[in-house]
Amino acid sequence: MNNQNLFSTKGLLLVAKRAVLFTLLFSYMNCTDDKQKVVNFTNLVLAEEFDVNGPPNPEVWSYNIGTGQNGWGNNELQYYTDRPENVTVQNGYMIITARKESFNGSQYTSARLVTKGKFEQQYGRFEARMRLPWGQGLWPAFWMLGADIDDNPWPGAGEIDIMELRGQNPNILLGTVHGPGYSGGQSISKSYTLPNDRFDTGFHVFGIEWGPNYINFYVDDVLYNQITPADVPGEWVFNKPFYILMNVAVGGNFVGAPNTETVFPQTMLVDYVRVYN
Ligand SMILES: [Ca+2]
16 A cells, blocks of 8 residues: 555656646747747848749859869869759749769769858848758758958858758758857757658748847747857857858768769759848
8 A cells, every 4th residue: 555655656746747847848839939930030131032034143142163172171072063054043943953964073063152242141030941952962051151251261250050951861950050169070050850751842941030149040930949159169250240152062071972872963942032130
């Protein structure tokens, strides 16, 4: 009887603990939902909707061409071009296509677009609606670099990765910041796993809300991470203007090389890029 009573008390305690945990979890979820619904930036300052067929709007976008130094610092395998085979606007989408083809000494081609010198902003809501490529060795990204990078080399200039994904894990994206003392493998990062779905089979909105001393990362309606100066083991370098980059890399340290299972070509469809302040 004593044992039975003890058991029941323990059982009750367990139930109570679970109730408290559930309540905490529920209020946390509500809290993040509230943060996400009450957006901090609502004034639309850039709306690239990709409604005009042809090359992307030259007033906003330019290109990184070639292989960069050491595969853009990551041993990437693609040669970036501005050819329509690698980037074009059609039927409301910007289409970045990674191809397997021999080109100027590289085995793959793709495109990397930047708004450097054309659109740079400090703080705001930056979001893109996209359908991503997939497969071993594919590395799509929507990201930002500090606009002072020419005078303040990476990682001093800072990097905000709004969305990057390893093509071999098409349901897991990462939101990350790099800065002095926390770059590359020491970057501050959090992943988000799409429940029962993949990022290459439909469109999703990837975004940040970025203000003084915070960056909130979200996917669709889910705010999945907030990074503040307390989270980085070095100088906070995100209180200054940044520019946008969009690309599909092939290979490189982050994803490894494609293999025989990787299907080419692979496309990243960008329905829109919108920025608010
Ligand atoms: Ca569109």
